[in-house]
Amino acid sequence: MVGDKGWKKWLVISFFLLPNFIGFLVFIGIPILTSLGLSFTKWDLLSTPEFIGFDNYKGIIEDTEFWSALKNTLLFIIAYLPTVLIIALGIAMLLNKNMKGRAFFRAAYFIPVVSSWVAVSLIWKWLFNPTYGLVNYFLSWFGFVGPDWLQDPQWAMIAIVLTSVWKDTGFVMVLFLAGLQNISETYYEAAEIDGASPIKKFLHITIPLLTPTTFFILIISLINSFQVFDQVMIMTEGGPAGSTTVLVQKIYNHAFRYFEMGYASAVSWVLFLIIFIVTLIQNRLQKRWVDYEQ
Amino acid sequence: MNSDVTIVTKKQTTQPVISLNKRKWLKRIAFYSTISLGALIMIIPFLWMLSTSIKDQGATMTLPPQFIPETITLTNYAQVAESFPIWKFLFNSFFVAVTSTLGQLLLCSMAAYAFSRLHFKGRDTLFLIYLATLMVPMQVTMTPQFILMKYLGWLDTYQGLILPGLFNAFGTFLLRQFFLGIPKSLEEAAFIDGASHFRVFFQIILPLSKPALATLAIFSFMQSWNNFLWPLIIVSNQDLMTLPLGLSILQGRWATDWNLLMAGVVISVIPILAVYLFAQKYFIKGITLSGIK
Numbered sequence: 342m343v344g345d346k347g348w349k350k351w352l353v354i355s356f357f358l359l360p361n362f363i364g365f366l367v368f369i370g371i372p373i374l375t376s377l378g379l380s381f382t383k384w385d386l387l388s389t390p391e392f393i394g395f396d397n398y399k400g401i402i403e404d405t406e407f408w409s410a411l412k413n414t415l416l417f418i419i420a421y422l423p424t425v426l427i428i429a430l431g432i433a434m435l436l437n438k439n440m441k442g443r444a445f446f447r448a449a450y451f452i453p454v455v456s457s458w459v460a461v462s463l464i465w466k467w468l469f470n471p472t473y474g475l476v477n478y479f480l481s482w483f484g485f486v487g488p489d490w491l492q493d494p495q496w497a498m499i500a501i502v503l504t505s506v507w508k509d510t511g512f513v514m515v516l517f518l519a520g521l522q523n524i525s526e527t528y529y530e531a532a533e534i535d536g537a538s539p540i541k542k543f544l545h546i547t548i549p550l551l552t553p554t555t556f557f558i559l560i561i562s563l564i565n566s567f568q569v570f571d572q573v574m575i576m577t578e579g580g581p582a583g584s585t586t587v588l589v590q591k592i593y594n595h596a597f598r599y600f601e602m603g604y605a606s607a608v609s610w611v612l613f614l615i616i617f618i619v620t621l622i623q624n625r626l627q628k629r630w631v632d633y634e635q
Numbered sequence: 636m637n638s639d640v641t642i643v644t645k646k647q648t649t650q651p652v653i654s655l656n657k658r659k660w661l662k663r664i665a666f667y668s669t670i671s672l673g674a675l676i677m678i679i680p681f682l683w684m685l686s687t688s689i690k691d692q693g694a695t696m697t698l699p700p701q702f703i704p705e706t707i708t709l710t711n712y713a714q715v716a717e718s719f720p721i722w723k724f725l726f727n728s729f730f731v732a733v734t735s736t737l738g739q740l741l742l743c744s745m746a747a748y749a750f751s752r753l754h755f756k757g758r759d760t761l762f763l764i765y766l767a768t769l770m771v772p773m774q775v776t777m778t779p780q781f782i783l784m785k786y787l788g789w790l791d792t793y794q795g796l797i798l799p800g801l802f803n804a805f806g807t808f809l810l811r812q813f814f815l816g817i818p819k820s821l822e823e824a825a826f827i828d829g830a831s832h833f834r835v836f837f838q839i840i841l842p843l844s845k846p847a848l849a850t851l852a853i854f855s856f857m858q859s860w861n862n863f864l865w866p867l868i869i870v871s872n873q874d875l876m877t878l879p880l881g882l883s884i885l886q887g888r889w890a891t892d893w894n895l896l897m898a899g900v901v902i903s904v905i906p907i908l909a910v911y912l913f914a915q916k917y918f919i920k921g922i923t924l925s926g927i928k
Contacts, residue, residue: 350755351755353753353832354749354753354755356745356833357745357746357748357749357753357832357836358745358746358749358750358753360742360745360746361742361743361745361746361802361807362746362761364742364798364801364802365765365768365802365804367783367802368776368780368783368798368799368801368802369768369776369802369803369804370764370768371779372775372776372778372779372780372783373768373771373775373776373779375779375782376775376776376778376779379778379779386782386785432670432673435666435669435670436670438666440666444915445674446670446671446673446674447919448912448915449674449677449678450673450674450677451911451915451918451919452677452678452681452908452911453677453680455857455907455908455910455911455918456861456904456907456908457860457861457863457878457879457882457903457904457907458861458863458879459861459863459878459879459880459882459883459903460879460882460900460903460904463882463886463896463897463900464680464681464683464684464897464900465680467683467684467687467893467896467897468680468683470893472696472698473695473696473697473698473700473893475679475680475683475700478698478699478700507676507677507680510677511677515919564772567772568772568773568774570864571863571864571879574863574867574883575883575886589774592774593864596777596778596781597781597868602778602782605778606775606778606779609772609774609775609777609778610775612772612774612775613770613771613772613775616770616772617770620770
């Protein structure tokens, strides 16, 4: 095309690409490589980094705190993911009908999504207050004595899961709604002619045709939940007794509380590896259950 | 509509009409009560936040809780504003969010133009490298980024808060996909008329990409507005704190003064809610497209 020859062409390319590329290199590309390099060193930010080979990774394997952080992260995911998916799908199905006040309801479910994690965590920390919090007050209506949620190692993670489900339901719901709207009405009409019950329609039309959306949501939510941090940092800081310390909290502690940059980098690479493998497995498994027929 | 018609035609026999109507109404009641209950669960925590923020401290510790406070006071807001530069937090949040949004729009759209319209060696390989970095969690890059900021002397500065967030591959990816969908015939006509790449970019591609740009704008605004981890790492000076970080230090000071804390939370939540209510359509579109919070 015009001016596609020689230095003029490169001038155009540089103009469009270079600002982004330089920033990308400085703030993403080089940091990724640096972090990989750092993970083989011991460094407290003050002295010169000392190369120690795989010692950090060996240390991780022997670090019981790492395994408990991994366990806590997995517990969070196992409790959070199915709950948020089922509730959000239910609400999306209800809101998918033509109804009065649909915009209002959709907006209501979406308010927690746009609020910051810090704000939401503070609100729920107050709601979970053992004496004056609304949650335990509500439980008392039914004769239950609620636990000291955030101070009790058995309940703290549950409180964090409940808060996360509450915040993310609207987000997952909107994704499901988009998927539901993609299912052609003709499938349901055909089923109706055959006299299918609502449950049959749900099981044999909605669920299979929604699998591409569900797959997408699963990938995104899994990646996000492995990185759970803000709510933990505000609500419990990983306590009580380490019962809510998750992987990112551990990375944060090592890097910015103990200034063990090498070890923190190694843990962050292990986190990346876990996310990468899980995503890869999901991708492999998708052929077995995701239905791209439509 | 269809069901109404069938009811009318069945009018000869009164009995089924009533039961049909009854069933329809029962269904409708069940439906609306479920969905309203859910909406209540979403809204009550925010109402409770508002209610707590206008109580005096004694009233936060009563049983049963007072939903509508007996005495309404605004002193909590005054005290928050007195003890912390909360308006400065608000300004910083807006300033950082607006500049990173504008910066991302410009930088990402320019790179996206190069990746979708300009031809050069290694273009697709480079784009693949961009894509690959999307999988790397920010926890991997945050330590070296922090070290870089420290050596540049950018801890506790606006450029430190803003610059590293500008270069995300996600925005470039989103816009490139959109640009690829724009038919080339328009710009070819312009090139024949002697237009340069700059004119084509600014006067044809960008105006045609408003929906994608709006989506990216909402996405990056929200991400920056709500960001906690990065400011937590690089800012310790109160004058540079954004709202999420500011709120977390409020908590450090008033761990149990819920009336004061909630006043701070209200100040942080209201602006983003206002933005959301004005731009609801784009918000939801942005979320659906990006799938990233």
